[in-house]
Each structure stands twice: as C-alpha cells, then as structure tokens.
Amino acid sequence: MPDNLDAVAFDLDATLSEYPLSTSEVLRQALERVDQPSLIDDFDGAANEFNTAWPETERRCGTVLETRTVLWRQLLNGVDDALCVRLAHAYDEIRRETGVRLYPGVRETLDALGASYRLGLLTNGSTEMQWEKLRDLGIESLFDAIVVAGDHGVYKPDEVVFRLLAERLDCGTDRILFVGDNYEADIQGAHRAGMKTAWLRHPGAEPLVPSCHDLEIHAVSELEMSCA
Numbered sequence: 001m002p003d004n005l006d007a008v009a010f011d012l013d014a015t016l017s018e019y020p021l022s023t024s025e026v027l028r029q030a031l032e033r034v035d036q037p038s039l040i041d042d043f044d045g046a047a048n049e050f051n052t053a054w055p056e057t058e059r060r061c062g063t064v065l066e067t068r069t070v071l072w073r074q075l076l077n078g079v080d081d082a083l084c085v086r087l088a089h090a091y092d093e094i095r096r097e098t099g100v101r102l103y104p105g106v107r108e109t110l111d112a113l114g115a116s117y118r119l120g121l122l123t124n125g126s127t128e129m130q131w132e133k134l135r136d137l138g139i140e141s142l143f144d145a146i147v148v149a150g151d152h153g154v155y156k157p158d159e160v161v162f163r164l165l166a167e168r169l170d171c172g173t174d175r176i177l178f179v180g181d182n183y184e185a186d187i188q189g190a191h192r193a194g195m196k197t198a199w200l201r202h203p204g205a206e207p208l209v210p211s212c213h214d215l216e217i218h219a220v221s222e223l224e225m226s227c228a
Contacts, residue, residue, distance in 0.1 A: 006175040009190075012125075021098050031087070034083065039079070055155075058125065058150075072084040072088055122178075124149045156182075156189045183208045199215070
C-alpha cells in the first residue's frame, strides 16, 4: 500500500461486484421468455453492443426499464415496440431473480481496510440502479462516504466527482487510494484528481498509454494482504 494514506476508495461494478449471469446469457433468456429465441444469432456481439451503448443511453433515459427498452429497440431494429417493452421487463425479471454478488474476499477486505482507513465508494450509473444494487449487496454501512454519479449528473472520469468523494471523506485527494477496473474512468480520472490509484486488472485487459497507476492487482483481496 502507498504511504501517507487516509482513505481507500472503490469503484463498484466489476471491481467489488459482478452479475452471476453475463449480458449475453440474460439477452438469450429474455428472448426465450417472450417466445422469440431466434431474433438474435450472435449473442456475444449483441451483448457487446448492449453494454457499449448502456452508459450514454442510461444518462438520457428516465428509468432503467426505459433504458433497456431503448437498447432492445436498437438491437432488434424494426421489431414491434411492444415486444421491446416485454423484453425489457423480461431482462429486468432475470436480473432481479439472479441478483448481484460480491467478488470472493471483498467483504473481508473492506472490514480489514476499514480498521485503518476511511472507506469510500464512487460508482457511475443511475440513482435507481446503483443504490438498489448497494442495498442488495448489503455493504452500504461499510463505507464512510458513497457517491453515486447519477445523483449529481457528473460521471467518472470527470475530476469533479472524484473531488466530491474526497470532500465527503474529509481528506485531500493525495491521501486517497482509488481502486477500479476501468482504466479511463477509474484510473485516469482518479489520477487527474490527484489520487493514488490501484488498477484491478482483469484477464486480457491492457492499460491505456501512457499508464498512470501506482499499483496493479488482480483481486481486491490483495489489498488486505498488502496492509497486513
């Protein structure tokens, strides 16, 4: 762990938590639920399109259900809009049934780090989705400060939202280690805000050039070991 830290802050999605089902599998199951399993041939390609378009679409839509309806409409160009609404509901049902989960060792690591540092969380995404996810994970009480970007209309990698987190943690940005998996949003954004950074490197991921992370880890639990 870097020296002179007062706080450790985290991204949420794909850093602390994951969905048990991939987007491609949820798309497939949703089509089956509305008896239209053949409308998509390439589920991996459709999932990539769905996930890539999600952030911008979510920010201009009023609700998660509306976001999913718009994305289904884009995937299935020309399909009846009523079917897209049914598919959005089916997608939502599957996500609620299968839930979200923490990566192994995350809760124990947060407990251990919390004994020595203030803990923060900064997540992009909508108010509706991210606060519900935090409640489902049961980790709200572990953090001294939580910032959901959708509450403020300012999103990573904008330095403003990192500085807001620092204010709520009541410490300077130079005394915060930010941990995240997305190099542009998490690592570059936190670095520009003056924070130290730990990049959670998933298999196959490559850093952007020039790289700017202070630590590289492959699981959040490595942080617990480094401060033991």
